[in-house]
Amino acid sequence: MVDLTADLSLRLTRVQSAMREGKLDGLIIYYGGQHNMLRMDQIMYLTDYRTLGPAVLIVPLEGIPELVMAPVWDAGRANETSAQMRVTAVTPDRLLQTAAAAAKTLSGRIALAGRPVMPIAAYDEFTRAFGAELHDGETIVPTVGATRTPGELERVAHAATIADLGFQALCETARVGMREYELAAEVEAVMHAAGAEDNFGLIGAGSHNVAIRPPTDRRLEAGDVIIGEITPCYRGYLAQLCRTYVLAEPTDVQRTTYDMLLTALEDGMTAAKPGQPSAGIARAINSVIGAAGYEEFCKPPYMRTRGHGLGLGGVVPYDVTDGAGPTLERNMTMVIHPNQYVPSTGYMMCGDTVVIEADGARALTKTPLKLYWKGA
Amino acid sequence: MQTLHPVLKHGGLFSDWDLLPQSMFADRYARVQAAIAASGDDAWLIYGDAQRYGDIAYVSHFVPRLRSVLVLVPKTGKPDLLASIGSRDIPASKILTWFEEMRPYTRLPGEAVKLVNDRNLSAARIGLVGTRVSLPIAEWDAIAAELPDVVWAERDAQYAAVRRTKDVAEDGALRRSANAVAAAMREAEQALRPGRTVREATAQIDRVLRFAAAEDIRILIASGAGAGVGLRPPDERRLNPGDTVLLHIQLEVQRYWSQASRTFVLGPVSDAQRALTERADAALAAMESAVKGGARVATVAAAAQTVLGDELFAIARSYGLGSGIGLDAHEPPTIALDSAETIPADGALSLHVVLHGGGLGAVAGKTILVRNGALAPLGASA
Numbered sequence: 001m002v003d004l005t006a007d008l009s010l011r012l013t014r015v016q017s018a019m020r021e022g023k024l025d026g027l028i029i030y031y032g033g034q035h036n037m038l039r040m041d042q043i044m045y046l047t048d049y050r051t052l053g054p055a056v057l058i059v060p061l062e063g064i065p066e067l068v069m070a071p072v073w074d075a076g077r078a079n080e081t082s083a084q085m086r087v088t089a090v091t092p093d094r095l096l097q098t099a100a101a102a103a104k105t106l107s108g109r110i111a112l113a114g115r116p117v118m119p120i121a122a123y124d125e126f127t128r129a130f131g132a133e134l135h136d137g138e139t140i141v142p143t144v145g146a147t148r149t150p151g152e153l154e155r156v157a158h159a160a161t162i163a164d165l166g167f168q169a170l171c172e173t174a175r176v177g178m179r180e181y182e183l184a185a186e187v188e189a190v191m192h193a194a195g196a197e198d199n200f201g202l203i204g205a206g207s208h209n210v211a212i213r214p215p216t217d218r219r220l221e222a223g224d225v226i227i228g229e230i231t232p233c234y235r236g237y238l239a240q241l242c243r244t245y246v247l248a249e250p251t252d253v254q255r256t257t258y259d260m261l262l263t264a265l266e267d268g269m270t271a272a273k274p275g276q277p278s279a280g281i282a283r284a285i286n287s288v289i290g291a292a293g294y295e296e297f298c299k300p301p302y303m304r305t306r307g308h309g310l311g312l313g314g315v316v317p318y319d320v321t322d323g324a325g326p327t328l329e330r331n332m333t334m335v336i337h338p339n340q341y342v343p344s345t346g347y348m349m350c351g352d353t354v355v356i357e358a359d360g361a362r363a364l365t366k367t368p369l370k371l372y373w374k375g376a
Numbered sequence: 377m378q379t380l381h382p383v384l385k386h387g388g389l390f391s392d393w394d395l396l397p398q399s400m401f402a403d404r405y406a407r408v409q410a411a412i413a414a415s416g417d418d419a420w421l422i423y424g425d426a427q428r429y430g431d432i433a434y435v436s437h438f439v440p441r442l443r444s445v446l447v448l449v450p451k452t453g454k455p456d457l458l459a460s461i462g463s464r465d466i467p468a469s470k471i472l473t474w475f476e477e478m479r480p481y482t483r484l485p486g487e488a489v490k491l492v493n494d495r496n497l498s499a500a501r502i503g504l505v506g507t508r509v510s511l512p513i514a515e516w517d518a519i520a521a522e523l524p525d526v527v528w529a530e531r532d533a534q535y536a537a538v539r540r541t542k543d544v545a546e547d548g549a550l551r552r553s554a555n556a557v558a559a560a561m562r563e564a565e566q567a568l569r570p571g572r573t574v575r576e577a578t579a580q581i582d583r584v585l586r587f588a589a590a591e592d593i594r595i596l597i598a599s600g601a602g603a604g605v606g607l608r609p610p611d612e613r614r615l616n617p618g619d620t621v622l623l624h625i626q627l628e629v630q631r632y633w634s635q636a637s638r639t640f641v642l643g644p645v646s647d648a649q650r651a652l653t654e655r656a657d658a659a660l661a662a663m664e665s666a667v668k669g670g671a672r673v674a675t676v677a678a679a680a681q682t683v684l685g686d687e688l689f690a691i692a693r694s695y696g697l698g699s700g701i702g703l704d705a706h707e708p709p710t711i712a713l714d715s716a717e718t719i720p721a722d723g724a725l726s727l728h729v730v731l732h733g734g735g736l737g738a739v740a741g742k743t744i745l746v747r748n749g750a751l752a753p754l755g756a757s758a
Binding site: 035052072091119123179185193195199201204211213215217231233301 | 426464
């Protein structure tokens with residue numbers, strides 16, 4: 001069990017060190033409360049508090065941060081995290097004025113993070129009340145947070161275990177006649193009971209899927225290919241599992257296509273080593289699929305990315321594409337998924353959440369790699 | 377009541393055109409175009425996101441499962457919808473709207489500018505809806521910089537006036553949502569058991585809601601000593617015999633929200649707990665009795681204050697006493713003592729009372745329907 005207080009202190013120290021390198025005397029972080037798998041929750045990273053609504057964290061160069069949050073009745077939850085911080089709870093209408101007043105106690109060169117999600121009215125109110133120049137502080141926390149601390153790794157690994165349970169539930173409950181959203185409900189119930197507080201969950205089915213999509217009221221039919229992007233969130237941290245389940249014995253073409261995806265995933269994993277560019281993962285995957293005759297389907301509109309940073313939002317290496325990408329480092333977490341549309345089978349999914357270790361990628365999701373089917 | 381926003385609306389996403397017919401949206405579209413003409417504008421740009429999508433859904437029925445969406449309604453002619461999706465996602469997204477045109481975007485500013493130019497509106501007068509409260513400043517700056525000859529005008533008030541016209545078909549959607557919440561509350565009677573964690577119990581409740589075609593579910597709960605402190609999202613606390621459990625559920629079905637709150641006691645009920653629960657229930661009943669079309673909203677809040685007294689009322693007020701509800705979980709009017717608003721003759725209201733005192737807690741809440749100025753039956757009681 002990781003010492004969470006020490007872990008959060010380590011994160012703060014790293015951020016304050018990055019601020020020093022960037023010649024900043026203070027960092028103001030705004031978060032809107034609209035949680036997003038692909039955007040890092042910078043306040044959660046430093047406080048272990050997942051906000052209900054907009055909140056502002058004021059980080060000084062030295063000393064502990066101040067969290068200005070609303071509503072007041074949620075202050076108990078903010079105060080009981082292991083983070084060392086001052087919590088100022090206010091009514092929502094006082095949030096930005098209070099935060100601006102608190103930020104004014106900082107002196108020197110101050111930066112703002114969160115402008116990309118800050119609504120016009122909120123930005124106007126805050127900057128008017130703050131009244132001084134704000135530098136761009138957008139990349140400080142995501143850069144520091146590119147690699148997972150021990151406490152973060154523990155949570156991503158736990159989320160991965162929950163994802164495995166979710167897919168197991170899908171296999172056990174999928175049946176002809178049930179609606180797609182009912183199948184999603186069964187998966188959700190198992191993961192929720194296992195500790196998932198949220199889920200970037202997409203489950204679709206059909207005889208020829210074009211892409212992954214949300215569940216609808218469509219009833220499952222014999223022969224359906226069920227594709228699942230199962231992404232539980234455990235204490236703020238996400239892990240993703242992509243698998244495919246056929247509601248019948250798979251055809252030879254389906255088996256062959258899925259074998260191709262398994263090979264692509266294996267090659268992608270092999271390319272995922274510290275010091276190597278993330279683009280190498282996409283190139284390795286596309287190489288396998290291209291060699292099978294599907295090169296044109298490795299590009300938009302059929303495919304876009306072969307994975308992405310995952311954990312506390314989509315931090316480095318962001319989207320895994322075959323263009324230029326950042327260099328992989330130890331303790332980055334990401335999902336690698338050679339999901340692929342193929343004309344003969346439709347879209348099939350295969351992917352694992354991994355952590356980059358000294359000798360390469362290690363899968364945190366443990367669901368065996370194979371094509372699943374009813375009766376198998 | 378403020379709840380935890382999910383990373384994705386991960387329930388069933390589809391359109392039940394029998395429940396909410398496309399003809400209703402065509403009528404709404406005509407009303408919006410009439411309002412555009414009345415304002416002297418050439419078009420309106422309506423912005424929304426997964427958190428605040430009501431303005432978008434009102435005219436399009438579309439709901440973004442994450443990120444944002446922009447709708448262009450010209451004074452005459454067909455609309456356009458820009459959605460933050462990939463082009464391969466269009467087939468699955470088009471089933472969520474009656475609009476014929478949908479454009480995907482990765483970065484909104486470029487696509488929004490292109491849309492305005494494509495529709496020959498680069499020197500037009502364009503009204504803005506939902507942008508002040510939701511559109512990120514960085515995106516707005518980029519859009520405005522590329523369209524220097526457009527005359528922009530805030531049209532939130534005008535659009536809100538259009539949205540105040542309620543359609544009969546909405547009752548069905550609100551009723552479906554409220555009935556699902558009522559079923560979930562019944563499930564809670566046996567899901568909330570000593571020995572289980574709060575997470576396990578709410579998983580069972582959540583499953584019932586998802587089987588009712590939930591698009592989005594929000595649950596706040598407090599149990600044991602926490603019932604005397606505050607509501608929170610579900611956690612790993614284990615329920616004990618004798619625990620009081622406060623449960624608040626918000627549910628979105630076919631874009632329409634409803635909510636309810638209820639107090640459970642896992643065993644014999646103490647006199648003090650019974651008294652507090654009855655105060656919450658009585659305050660809710662008093663608020664409901666004060667609801668009439670055209671009545672001042674402040675009188676509804678005052679009705680609760682009369683029952684609760686100043687000390688308990690202060691706690692209830694910190695959570696809010698409710699608001700309008702429908703395509704957004706929180707719509708005008710907000711139930712408050714200092715409100716100058718009136719109760720609409722047609723609409724839905726969310727009313728709730730959350731109390732903590734003496735280490736105990738109680739909640740009571742429901743969604744009510746107002747039609748022709750009077751309360752109308754909404755569905756099964758929660």
